[in-house]
Amino acid sequence: MIKKVKNALAGSATEYHSDLLDPKVIPRGEHGISREGISDNALKVLYRLNSAGFDAYLVGGCVRDLIVGLQPKDFDVVTNATPDEVKSLFKNCRLIGRRFRLAHVVFGREIIEVATFRGHHQNSPDEKKKSPKEALGKQNQEGQILRDNVFGSIEEDAERRDFTINAMYYRVTDFTVTDFANGMQAIKNKRIELIGDPETRYREDPVRMIRAVRFAAKLNMQISESSAQAIHELGSLLSNIPPARLFEEVIKLFASGQGLSTFKLMQEFDLMQPLFPQLSPLLKDPKSRENQFIERVLINTDNRINTGLRVTPAFMYAAFLWYPIEEHTQKLMDEAGLNHFDAFNIAINDVLHRQIQRIMIPKRFSTTMREIWQLQLRLPKRFGRRAYQMLEHPRFRAAYDFLLLRGQVEGGALLELADWWTEFQEVSAEQRKNMLVKLREAEGGSARRPRRRRSSTKKPASS
Structure with a gap:
């Protein structure tokens, strides 16, 4: 059995240890990332932040995809500049989010998302003695993060990342990648693995469970045993996620070109129930018409996406x-x-x-x-x-x-x-x-035909 909730929440609300990180600086010749594969607009954001004296990196999925040879759909930047400082540098910037305060730098249809290095939360037993950090960060009794505007260092930010393959930071000033959690090795081993204790990380943000499934399907990887076991026991926590947020996450699941393989993994981990409770009971038989229909729809959707056609x-x-x-x-x-x-x-x-x-x-x-x-x-x-x-x-x-x-x-x-x-x-x-x-x-002429009106002549009234 997974540890009890109180054990997961003992000490600080989000407790990490430096031994989770083993940062390695990978030079340009060993990671294979070229600026030709990076959005020009993302490079503009990096250069301007650096010119203003801030540290700035590409991070997360875009770095991972560039390393494995995929073209990223979007580029995320992380920096030690606060959201307000980012906004002051870019006229085309807007600040969004309450749970996660982010800066969106808008270039026409492309948006470069800029986040400030995340820090660790702290809990005080005395609610009246909250520190400034506690006012910016909040978790509920189950460990789910409700507000996350605690800023910190790049090391803290790396510890706060969800999966080891997403804790790699590309620096445009020297073209190096800093790999904090052996993400390169995880890519070679084809393993999806959480940073830290799986129960704690899933409780912080239950959406990480469906993200693990999505990455496994997209990258043709296996979810590590410890990260997979926790999904089976904590899947019901997805019902705590705001419905508006889940709409976007489900689109990413099934409309990214690997919908069928993602669907099969979602069933394997019993994650269709918290998302589609009316459909889930109908999917118990793999040979049912319901299963066959969903699979055909997803095959059709995958084919359209992978051939450049639009889907709704x-x-x-x-x-x-x-x-x-x-x-x-x-x-x-x-x-x-x-x-x-x-x-x-x-x-x-x-x-x-x-x-x-x-x-x-x-x-x-x-x-x-x-x-x-x-x-x-x-x-x-x-x-x-x-x-x-x-x-x-x-x-x-x-x-x-x-x-x-x-x-x-x-x-x-x-x-x-x-x-x-x-x-x-x-x-x-x-x-x-x-x-x-x-x-x-x-049809045997059963279709109704318009009837003709008969012309009637009135008989003269009898005299």
Whole structure:
């Protein structure tokens, strides 16, 4: 069993020891990082901070990715300058965050995030005798960090990093990398390992559990035994994370090009339950239609991302909640005697409401999700002008893709319907007319036709 909470929180709120660090300075010729792979805007930030007399480094994922040969999606800078001092150097800077105070230096669509070296928190047994550090840093009784604006040295900052592979600092003044926690060796060993005690680090920030899974899938690495064991026992702590923060984290999980492998690891570590409690019970059987559908959606998403095509989180979330909606619809029909249409719309509202208690889905995405779901009921209705009107619907393509994936999993009439729409999009206008005629004939003329009015002549009144 993992140690009790009180042991994890004994002493200082975030207790570290210098023996966790073994800093090594790696010269330019041994780490393989070139300025050609670094964003010009990130270099501008580094140079200006250095020119103003501050220390500044690239840190974290961008350094790790450059070392393993990947192109970073963003570049993070860390410095001994405070957020206010950073803001004074850059007119295009804005300060954000309450839990973590950060500076964002904005260059058009690119944002360079600048953080000040983090320091260690201190707890005082007497609440009235709080030091300035304690006022800037706060943890709850379970050890989760609620406020983290305690600044410190680069050594303290390195100890505060989550994983050993993320505690590497690139310095542009001499092109060296300072590796504080044997991150280079962890990369060679293909191991994801936390800095410090796994229970304490996960309790500080439960999101580290899904970050461990994401890095393992992205970098094709294994999570170390001690770091993995703690995930199994502490996964429920993810329910303490604000829903708005989890939305962004889940997008990183499943929309980074390794969605399928990430999904399988999330199931292995039982982390789907705290994120998608309505879906999780439906995933227990690996061969279930729910599992097959999610896997097909993620394969499709991975292919699009890895070929440079755009994806929308709305499609992914719509897929994750589709079968919970179907299940709840049937329950409402059986228990309340509702017709399918009414039960379906109530189920959409109920399932969405429950989900946003865990993951806050912005309205711009939930609106698209609703349209994708509702169009699943309209796609079978193809007579008259309906088929042509459907093609003009702004969400038709997303709804069709959704239907096609459902058909590939469920087969039968659903797959026939998806195949019909596939052909209807590709053929000529004349062939579309023929398809609709054949469809009407196949239905036995059951489609309603407008009735002609009969001209009636009034008989003259009898005299």
